[in-house]
Amino acid sequence: MVNPPRRKILVLGAGVIGGAVADLLTRMDDRFEVVLAARDGARLRERANLAITVALNLGFDPRLEPRVLDVTNLDATAALIAETGPDLIVNATSLQTFWAISMLPKEVHSRLERARIGPWLPNHLATARAVMRAVAAAGTRTPVVNASFPDGVNPALATVGLAPLVGGGNVANLVPTLQRSCAAMLGVARESLGLRFAAHHVACNAISSAGSPDPAPYALSVLHNGREVSGEVDHAALFASVIGPYRRVRGVTGQIVAASGVAAVAAALLDERETRALHVPGPLGLPGGYPARVGAGRVVLDCAGAFDEETAIAVNRAGAVVEGIEDIRADGTIVFAEPEMAVMTETFGYHCREMHVDEVDLVAADLQARYRAFAAEVAR
Structure with missing residues (x-):
């Protein structure tokens, strides 16, 4: 009996979620060929080799290819999509994982938890938007599964015609x-x-x-x-x-x-x-x-x-x-709820009451700069 051809999945991001997704896909009855893409080449190769080693130990025949990529580079991401021709794309990228704040001192972590995830939306929206723009630039209709806060990111991207097909997890x-x-x-x-x-x-x-x-x-x-x-x-x-x-x-x-x-x-x-x-x-x-x-x-x-x-x-x-997202308007404007945003403002000086989806890169840069400076100060 001839096995059916493998379907190709492009997994963007090799962190905790992206790496684990690659692990699971390489252990599914040899159904898939996986391209795992991330920015840090050395860490990416090690993560890919981990997935391959475990799959081989379990008796599978893993097909996993690591590719170095920064998804914020539109041309490079579109070129990789066009070159590899995936049947499906998984986005597992973010500027900052949601659990990063758990690494802060307990009192600070507890305070920031009151903001929930809504005000942190730019961290996840920025890279997801970059991915979806690259999909459009590649001229493909490949379905995208978004693993980066899809509850908020997907409806936000829908207002500008860039919604992934669906999310995963949560x-x-x-x-x-x-x-x-x-x-x-x-x-x-x-x-x-x-x-x-x-x-x-x-x-x-x-x-x-x-x-x-x-x-x-x-x-x-x-x-x-x-x-x-x-x-x-x-x-x-x-x-x-x-x-x-x-x-x-x-x-x-x-x-x-x-x-x-x-x-x-x-x-x-x-x-x-x-x-x-x-x-x-x-x-x-x-x-x-x-x-x-x-x-x-x-x-x-x-x-x-x-x-x-x-x-x-x-x-x-x-x-x-x-969650802290008061409204996602049809024109692409995201309105954040003041009580949750106030926690961010009082803790490390970040404030954004409204933002258009297409402004996310600037807003995310401000959020990242303020948070990183705060986290560094707390760690001293």
Whole structure:
């Protein structure tokens, strides 16, 4: 039997998420050829060799090629896309990972956590915009899975016609645990439940951190043998179980969960035979996270049972405000919520009430300069 040709995936970024995505893709039954691109050539080669070594130990035949690239270089990124001709692109780049603040002293970290992720949007939007501009410049319609804060980045880019097809991670990080807990509460097999959950990153993070989404809203549907049973589940106890009997390792080590969500979306998109029921952030330029059917290069929302698409979108728009993103206007203007932005201003002097998507490079440069100077001072 002749194996089908491998599909090529270009993974941009070889950090914690990008590196782990490459690891997972090289262990999926030799289905994929991976091009892993990042700025630091020496570290990139070492990371690629790590993925190859582990895959070989597990009996796979990994095809992984490292390529040095700075995604902010439009011409170089477009040229790499055109040269390699990937079937799918994964963006795992950012100017600063969201967990960088956890390296600060505990009191400072706790203070900055009150800003949530919304005010940090420029760090993730700047590189994602660069990637999407390069995709357009390369003249390709290759689908892009964005792993860099897709709940906020994807709807922002949609206003200027540059939205990735979908995101990965975030809402998907939580759903397996909710399904396990629901099954235990109802006394049924996990596989017999059709669980659908809609929530913004801020709600999912709050559940994983504190066992409750409050004050962010959510929508939950649980079907058992075609019957809606979410009303038979104690929602408060369900969410509390995430930090109780179902608590898992989080932090940098736990990012493998987010990477698995990204890899699952990538694999499903390249499967021409069937679609998979998944949970995805930022699908089709929408804010927040949703249940969806993914396959054959398409993503279709899959809201059913206790909530519909309109409810899911409303929940996620409200969640974005809790995250610190007050509005993403149709003209590309992003309005940040003052309470969350005030935390940044009071801590290290950064303030941005409004920003157009196309101004992100300047705003991100200011954010980075102020934060880095602050972090260096704190470290003395």
